[in-house]
Amino acid sequence: MPMSIWEYANPKKFMQTSSAVLPWVAGLTVICLVVGLVWGFFFTPDDFRQGSTVKIIYVHVPSAMMAINVWVMMLVTSLIWIIRRHHVSVLAAKAAAPIGATMTVIALFTGAIWGQPMWGTWWEWDPRLTSFLILFLFYLGYIALWSAIENSDTAADLTSILCLVGSVFAVLSRYAAQFWNQGLHQGATLSLDKEENISDVFYYPLLFCLAGFVLLFVTLLLIRTRTEIRSRRLKALRLRERMA
Amino acid sequence: MELVVKNVACARGSLRVIEGVSFTLRAGEALVLRGPNGIGKTTLLRTIAGLQPALEGQIELPEDAVAYAGHADGLKGPLSVAQNLTFWASIYGTRGIECALEAFDMTALLDRQAQDLSAGQKRRLGLARMEVTGRPIWILDEPTVSLDAANTALFAAMVARHLDAGGIALMATHIELGLEAKVLDLTPFKARDDAPEPFLDGGFL
Amino acid sequence: MRALLFRDLALAVKAGGGFGLSLAFFLIVVVLVPFGVGPDTGVLREVATGVLWVGALLACLLSLDRIFQLDYEDGSLDLLVTSPLPLEGLVAVKALAHWLTTGLPLTLVAPILGVLLNLDPSGFGWIVASLALGTPALSMIGTFGAALTVGLKRGGLLLSLLVLPLYVPTLIFGAETVRRAVDGFDNTTPLLMLSGITLGTLAILPFAAAAAIRINLR
Numbered sequence: 001m002p003m004s005i006w007e008y009a010n011p012k013k014f015m016q017t018s019s020a021v022l023p024w025v026a027g028l029t030v031i032c033l034v035v036g037l038v039w040g041f042f043f044t045p046d047d048f049r050q051g052s053t054v055k056i057i058y059v060h061v062p063s064a065m066m067a068i069n070v071w072v073m074m075l076v077t078s079l080i081w082i083i084r085r086h087h088v089s090v091l092a093a094k095a096a097a098p099i100g101a102t103m104t105v106i107a108l109f110t111g112a113i114w115g116q117p118m119w120g121t122w123w124e125w126d127p128r129l130t131s132f133l134i135l136f137l138f139y140l141g142y143i144a145l146w147s148a149i150e151n152s153d154t155a156a157d158l159t160s161i162l163c164l165v166g167s168v169f170a171v172l173s174r175y176a177a178q179f180w181n182q183g184l185h186q187g188a189t190l191s192l193d194k195e196e197n198i199s200d201v202f203y204y205p206l207l208f209c210l211a212g213f214v215l216l217f218v219t220l221l222l223i224r225t226r227t228e229i230r231s232r233r234l235k236a237l238r239l240r241e242r243m244a
Numbered sequence: 245m246e247l248v249v250k251n252v253a254c255a256r257g258s259l260r261v262i263e264g265v266s267f268t269l270r271a272g273e274a275l276v277l278r279g280p281n282g283i284g285k286t287t288l289l290r291t292i293a294g295l296q297p298a299l300e301g302q303i304e305l306p307e308d309a310v311a312y313a314g315h316a317d318g319l320k321g322p323l324s325v326a327q328n329l330t331f332w333a334s335i336y337g338t339r340g341i342e343c344a345l346e347a348f349d350m351t352a353l354l355d356r357q358a359q360d361l362s363a364g365q366k367r368r369l370g371l372a373r374m375e376v377t378g379r380p381i382w383i384l385d386e387p388t389v390s391l392d393a394a395n396t397a398l399f400a401a402m403v404a405r406h407l408d409a410g411g412i413a414l415m416a417t418h419i420e421l422g423l424e425a426k427v428l429d430l431t432p433f434k435a436r437d438d439a440p441e442p443f444l445d446g447g448f449l
Numbered sequence: 450m451r452a453l454l455f456r457d458l459a460l461a462v463k464a465g466g467g468f469g470l471s472l473a474f475f476l477i478v479v480v481l482v483p484f485g486v487g488p489d490t491g492v493l494r495e496v497a498t499g500v501l502w503v504g505a506l507l508a509c510l511l512s513l514d515r516i517f518q519l520d521y522e523d524g525s526l527d528l529l530v531t532s533p534l535p536l537e538g539l540v541a542v543k544a545l546a547h548w549l550t551t552g553l554p555l556t557l558v559a560p561i562l563g564v565l566l567n568l569d570p571s572g573f574g575w576i577v578a579s580l581a582l583g584t585p586a587l588s589m590i591g592t593f594g595a596a597l598t599v600g601l602k603r604g605g606l607l608l609s610l611l612v613l614p615l616y617v618p619t620l621i622f623g624a625e626t627v628r629r630a631v632d633g634f635d636n637t638t639p640l641l642m643l644s645g646i647t648l649g650t651l652a653i654l655p656f657a658a659a660a661a662i663r664i665n666l667r
Contacts, residue, residue: 144607148601322459
């Protein structure tokens with residue numbers, strides 16, 4: 001039988017593989033986060049302008065990055081559901097939504113804590129902050145729609161449509177917010193253009209934190225998707241029992 | 245003109261209810277579906293009407309040929325009887341609601357608001373709608389609910405006229421209409437297998 | 450199509466159709482704002498554009514759950530779906546009917562309410578223009594939200610939660626069009642963006658909404 005990525009779309013196969021992979025991913029997550037955060041918090045110099053406040057970057061930037069990436073991942077898995085109707089795919093999207101929402105909240109909170117000493121205000125209607133707030137609303141809507149619909153396949157279809165349409169509007173909102181207020185937020189912390197990046201002392205621990213957050217997401221996603229699959233199986237078994 | 249149903253299985257919610265249903269109806273033929281509550285009569289009718297996809301099998305019928313009448317009559321209370329019918333006539337691009345009104349003896353109720361009709365009168369108006377669709381294949385779900393004997397006879401006469409004109413009628417009903425109709429009991433087609441749920445694939449917990 | 454539009458308009462205007470509720474709501478919101486922010490005409494002038502846009506948006510939201518819910522409950526949605534009308538066309542007609550009974554009247558009364566809020570004289574024309582351009586998008590997005598929640602028993606609150614984030618770009622560009630004009634800046638960009646959003650939603654969302662209805666009916 002040829003190996004194919006779609007094999008993991010079978011719940012059984014997914015459960016087997018994920019249970020084998022999970023401890024390794026979880027272990028790696030802990031290592032990356034401990035190294036990155038300890039290095040970043042205790043072994044980097046204070047910024048000459050921002051002082052020690054700058055260290056919140058090690059939570060703020062990774063969580064902000066994940067907040068967006070989780071939505072992109074949900075968009076991809078929703079598309080896979082619409083096109084190929086793999087149940088695990090859409091359940092992964094469902095499982096990812098609360099994680100993404102939490103990441104968004106973390107990004108907003110750490111942003112507020114960072115912004116207070118820097119800009120002298122907890123909240124500013126800066127385009128980036130505003131876009132994240134709007135993104136959070138999108139997550140809320142998505143989660144609410146899932147929980148409101150009884151039939152799982154109907155819920156999967158409708159939330160996937162919402163995710164698709166929502167993505168278009170999320171991008172639009174981003175540009176609208178940018179247009180609406182030019183903002184205080186500093187430029188992107190990381191970009192492929194090395195000239196603009198922060199200096200290496202801050203950069204390397206940040207890389208560990210970024211990897212740690214990605215791995216943390218994968219770990220949580222695997223756990224949550226496994227839970228979703230089990231609850232679907234439970235539902236199916238109950239249904240069969242009632243039928244018999 | 246033919247309605248061909250081949251080996252169809254359909255689901256209600258996430259439950260597979262019936263499978264392996266096959267029948268063919270030619271012009272002028274009628275089929276009555278029988279079977280206990282919950283067997284899947286409504287589900288099958290909705291599937292054939294195109295409201296939901298079949299899990300398996302094929303349904304072959306000419307394009308734009310079906311008119312469907314479900315449990316609810318789809319009437320708008322604030323509109324009059326005539327307005328309700330005229331609306332459906334223009335949706336289906338047909339003219340003249342008189343013969344539909346006469347079929348159910350509703351000419352006197354022409355200007356009455358639909359919300360002031362009795363349950364039986366509403367049903368009659370809902371069934372009269374079939375007449376104005378001008379479509380050859382009628383799919384009727386429990387059409388005689390809340391009709392009295394006289395009106396059931398009027399309904400049977402309407403269906404008979406439809407069949408004589410080369411139409412097809414497919415309905416779920418328990419009442420003997422006195423029509424020359426085939427009868428299909430769905431009980432033997434109750435789905436034996438479980439839903440094709442990937443989550444019932446055993447042994448992965 | 451035309452028959453459906455006329456039927457929906459007739460039903461909206463008849464007793465219990467809810468026509469006029471949105472307008473009354475809009476009026477009340479605008480009247481309440483000065484009680485909240487104080488009677489200073491300078492302050493009111495500053496917020497007038499935003500209040501008019503937000504008020505119109507909320508008033509629009511109020512009647513969204515009626516778009517498909519009544520048809521779903523009385524069974525006519527099933528019958529319409531099996532009728533010769535293409536479902537995408539049906540959705541577009543529903544959105545049009547919603548706009549004619551909500552968006553259009555809101556647009557027309559906005560300048561009158563603008564007087565209450567001491568809107569800058571140069572803003573009157575622009576508030577009408579921006580609402581006329583933007584409210585069709587609000588109706589269309591709302592129709593999409595209504596299609597998503599049509600099968601739900603109490604979809605009203607959920608509908609607001611789904612639709613409001615989608616309203617953000619329309620609101621920003623709509624209000625910005627007026628604000629820039631009032632402040633004496635060039636407002637071509639937001640005006641074009643607003644028109645673009647309206648045209649884009651009208652082109653794409655009927656398909657998404659039709660898909661959602663098909664899923665909800667099966």
